[in-house]
Amino acid sequence: MKSVIIVSLLSVILFSCSKNDTKKSYPTKVYTGDQTLTTQNDLDAFAANHYTEITGSLTIGQSGGTNDIISLEQLESIQKVKTLTISYLKSLTSLKGLDNLESVSYLRISYNDKLNSLQGLGSLVTIGSASSGGLTVQSNGSLTSFDGLNNLETVQGTLNVYGCNKLTSLNGLEKLKSLSSSLELTSCPLGNLDPLSNLISIGGALSLSQLDIMNLDGLSNLTSVDRVLISGNTKLSDFCGIKQALSGSLSAYTVQNNLYNPTQQDISSGSCSQ
Numbered sequence: 001m002k003s004v005i006i007v008s009l010l011s012v013i014l015f016s017c018s019k020n021d022t023k024k025s026y027p028t029k030v031y032t033g034d035q036t037l038t039t040q041n042d043l044d045a046f047a048a049n050h051y052t053e054i055t056g057s058l059t060i061g062q063s064g065g066t067n068d069i070i071s072l073e074q075l076e077s078i079q080k081v082k083t084l085t086i087s088y089l090k091s092l093t094s095l096k097g098l099d100n101l102e103s104v105s106y107l108r109i110s111y112n113d114k115l116n117s118l119q120g121l122g123s124l125v126t127i128g129s130a131s132s133g134g135l136t137v138q139s140n141g142s143l144t145s146f147d148g149l150n151n152l153e154t155v156q157g158t159l160n161v162y163g164c165n166k167l168t169s170l171n172g173l174e175k176l177k178s179l180s181s182s183l184e185l186t187s188c189p190l191g192n193l194d195p196l197s198n199l200i201s202i203g204g205a206l207s208l209s210q211l212d213i214m215n216l217d218g219l220s221n222l223t224s225v226d227r228v229l230i231s232g233n234t235k236l237s238d239f240c241g242i243k244q245a246l247s248g249s250l251s252a253y254t255v256q257n258n259l260y261n262p263t264q265q266d267i268s269s270g271s272c273s274q
Helices: 002-020 040-047 264-269
Strands: 035-037 053-060 080-087 103-110 126-128 134-138 154-156 158-162 183-186 201-209 224-231 252-256
Touching (some): 126 134
Parallel strands (some): 035 053, 103 126, 103 134, 126 154, 134 158, 158 183, 183 201, 224 252
């Protein structure tokens, strides 16, 4: 009986270790400057140096480049980069390989036609820096959600999402609590904002345009925002979710060309839906 218990305990310990030991450890190695990679061979050769930090910009893919990169898996050593741009990669389907990335001041993901997942960004808790930064996700034609950014809590800068024509959900942003600048969601078929239920503060603008949302219930815990710009959402008739956020003073309030277009006073007085 004792031997059975010992074997069972060893099995549990070994299983636990195998689960927690999924990330490789690399000695600190810094690349000073900027780097642009447009081919898989270039990426693999650069990755072979096992840099853990890049002090400047890492640009993966660019307009007019060869852009035959299909995998980022060789970049697993990178933990910190100032600016990371991933764009114009016609065959890239995921961001696996960036699993060790813990710090980035500005992250831009754009024009990657087959990218259907943000898996690989799970180590990011904060994006941005005190001086500048943010996250831009633009024109990724196969992306349907933000799954992969499930640990993101803070964006020090703007979260800008634009023109992702299959992005129907913000799933993956459930832990997001604050934006030091703006939340800009434009021209995406988002049906609701429910995954933003933990978002408390927006230092800049709440800008929502040309979405498929019918209400703002996902923003019901938002307590502060500087500006409200909501337009062109032809199904939006319920603004009650931002009533609490409007209890403070705003520097600008523009609501137009939605199914319902209440004034700030309408929302504050309870006439927040049609």
